[in-house]
Amino acid sequence: MTDPQLCGGRANHSAPWGVSNDTTRPPEACRSVSVAFPLSMMLTGLVGNALAVLLVYRACQKEGNRRKKSFLLCIGSLALTDFSGQLLTSPVVIAMYLANRPWPMVEPSGNLCAFFGLCMTVFGLCPLFIASAMAIERTLAIRAPHWYASHMKTRVTKTVLLGIWLAVFAFALLPIAGIGQYTVQWPGTWCFISTGDNHHLGNTFFASAFAFLGLFSLIITMACNLATIKALMTRCRTKPAASQSSKQWGRITMETLIQLLGIMCVLFACWSPLLIMMLKMIFSCMSVEHCKTSCKTVQSAHLQKECNFFLTAVRLASLNQILDPWVYLLLRKILLRKFCQVANAVSCCPNNGWKGQPITLADEIIQTEA
Template sequence: MYAAMESPNFTHGSTTVNETQAQPSRPPALPVFMFAGGAVGNLIAIVVLSVSRQERKSSAFYTLVCGLAVTDLLGTCLASPITIANYMDRHVLEDKCVCEFQSFLLLFFGLTGLSIICAMAAERYLAICCPYTYQRWAVDRRFAQRFLVCIYASHVLFCCLPMMGTVRSELQTSRSWCFIDWRTREPAAAAYSILYGTVSLLLIVGTIVLNLAVCGALLLMRRRTATRPVTKGSVRERWKALSSAAETQMIAVLVMTSAVVLACSAPLVVRVFAHRFLLKNEPKADLTAIRIASVNAILDPWIYILLRRSLFRRLLSLSRNGSCSSSSSAQRTLFHPDITRDGHVFTQLMCNANIITQLPANVKFTQRDADRVQQT
């Protein structure tokens, strides 16, 4: 395959190498724009995270967000230069090693990004819906770091299988990118492409389901609180600030996350299954799918980092001018909201609202608190 690729008579689809030699190089405007957008956006995200408060840096969600930003930045900086070079010289990807390396990058960073996003959704689900389990498992910064290492190590091994001979990497028909040979009928190669598509699909579905579960839990919390009278003014103000600021921010971010993951990652997964089961060769659809998947690295930092509490604080201040002073103390962070440090008042709030199983992660909810609530 690769020996034929280097041969002057090598044919790929309806285009021969002699024909591509006669084609002039195209201006790399699109890959340069995508490279700049991904690099600048993720650099800004990393800078914003680096100046965050220490209490945020110690959280598991913060660590996963940092891992996502670094992953997107590395993927952009490693994959985009190859694409830009190929636009300037159409023979760059005809090299076997370069083609396999780009295929590995697309496989690895696409799957790793999905895994980290799914891990972020799972962390929020445990923090809000299973706070006691969250505390018992000690889900903190070190836990997230170890989980990231496991993701990177397992995905490197999985995505290196094509370079080990499991499935070949080939120059696609558009001759602007390399990917696995998803049309081959070899059993091992077919199994790998199906496995890659299945894992990606499960990560997408898992992210959406977890985000919907979190949104449903938050809405249920607000509904239960709204239907139960609260006698203490301090409790009322604190819960009002929580439901208006942290809940609104988290719902908005999670809904946008689900939409971006579905829109950016689903087309490539669909193309994987289309090549395997429908046996349709549509080069334009393949190129569009990989370009849409590349946009994910550009949008991630703006969704997870830059749409932070400041934007929602301004929106809430416009709609609730009379309660700005009371709600500003509760709008501490987008990712890990600190409800209150008064254990007695918060325990009373839990009893009134009956939302023990939907508490945020950083609340120190222990078995002693559960026994006290049951006695009440």
């Protein structure tokens, strides 16, 4: 079964929630990707995030992990959010692939498109904001350990996470108030925020707000992680070279640096193409309606390339839901030591003592407080 791509027809703006649909059957020339692609992404994401949630739950049950609970709550919330996003959106995409018909013929009311677009918005922004919250938490733990120890309680972490979910959900509901619009997107198997209707200020505001909020979250995460790296490097240099604590800090610093750099690279690579592409489409008045007609004409090859790039950017953002649990949790104890052994040749810190038990980022916070 291949990917049905909508390539013609007019938008129907009478659907609820501001959903725009198309009723034209996709021609054979406009088909591409196999259903195996979204199916494999769904299974990989569900397994990875379920495993991460299970590991976090088991870690929270241990008495010795009480001081790490804020950090574990953030990781568990991120994994649970990614798991929910995969569970709610991927089956719909797979069903549309298998149906091999335009979205409005499968679901003419537009309610499913609205729900899908809302899920894409919620489960797109929530992981970005949670990642920013985790980056801020790490920075406070390293740069202001005494304030962190006295103020960052579990109750505060729960309040912040709940606030993120509620705020993003309220933002995603704006199309109900007529601010913004969810439309069927190229190639006709998913729905997301409309980017091309600049005649309605609400649509432009909603699409631009999503892109700018996502970019703002990326910038906050990058800035906090860089600040944490700088603080760790500075503290590492100030410790006596022959002391046992210096060896331990060398190990802590190298493992933390590698993880933070990995987090930044994954976030930037997965999300920046989509957010930047959205802004480009908003300001150039480009929308899925152009993509639907572009495969009919030879002169629109460049436009078709832009449409395919937007689809690739969305898949990269979806890939972040799969990579999150591995970057934050699952591969840390497996791979970090190997990376550290390779990287210790260029480390500014003493590189002895790599054979000890890995020290996690939460352990590093405890060491800092001590």
